[in-house]
Amino acid sequence: MNIPAELHYTKDHEWVKIEGNIATIGITDFAQGELGDIVYVEVETLDETLEAEEIFGTVEAVKTVSDLFLPLSGEIIEFNEALEDEPEKVNSDPYGEGWMIKLKCSDLSQVDNLLSADAYKTLVGA
Numbered sequence: 001m002n003i004p005a006e007l008h009y010t011k012d013h014e015w016v017k018i019e020g021n022i023a024t025i026g027i028t029d030f031a032q033g034e035l036g037d038i039v040y041v042e043v044e045t046l047d048e049t050l051e052a053e054e055i056f057g058t059v060e061a062v063k064t065v066s067d068l069f070l071p072l073s074g075e076i077i078e079f080n081e082a083l084e085d086e087p088e089k090v091n092s093d094p095y096g097e098g099w100m101i102k103l104k105c106s107d108l109s110q111v112d113n114l115l116s117a118d119a120y121k122t123l124v125g126a
Contacts, residue, residue, distance in 0.1 A: 001126050002029040004095055008111060009120035012069045015095060016114060018105075023072055026099040027059065027090060030124045035061040038090045041083040043068075043101055049075045052110055056101065059090065068100065072110045078102035 003009075008016040013031035017024040032038060043057035050056060050070050057068040070076075080099050083089060090098035105111075115123065 001033070001124070002095065003117050003121055003124075003126060005117040007095070007117065008071070008114035009117065009123075010069065010071045010114060011123060012071075013124075014069065014071050016071050016111070018108070018111060021105045021108060022077075023074070023103040023105050024099050025071060025101050025103060026094055027068070028120070028124075029094050030126070031066075032091050032094050032098070035059065035064065035066060037062045038087045041080075041087050041090065041100060043076070043079045045076050046079050046101075047076065049073075049106070052113075059087075070103070071114060072103060072105050073107050074103045074105040076101050077104050 013028045015026055015028050038061050040060040045056045052073045054070050055067045056070045059066050
């Protein structure tokens with residue numbers, strides 16, 4: 001299982017990459033593995049400002065639909081439109097081409113509430 005050390009994680013299995021005040025967010029390798037073949041990613045919150053832990057979208061796999069929870073407060077400024085035609089990128093490259101949204105963070109201190117790679121490994125038993 002791939003858990004990059006430079007990223008931050010949530011208990012809901014999202015990963016976060018911080019660059020300045022922009023966060024790139026997706027679901028973890030563990031999450032895509034648990035979901036199975038992903039067939040659809042829906043994000044209808046583009047250009048909206050949401051609080052941490054609010055639902056920003058859903059990911060649909062062959063057997064289930066799961067909510068996506070925002071790890072940090074801020075404005076959703078970009079959706080990975082490649083996922084509209086190729087949602088399977090989340091399965092094949094969850095930390096690269098399978099990213100889901102970019103968020104303009106409104107409170108970077110919230111990053112302190114996220115899990116480190118080691119803490120996430122403990123959470124998922126890796």
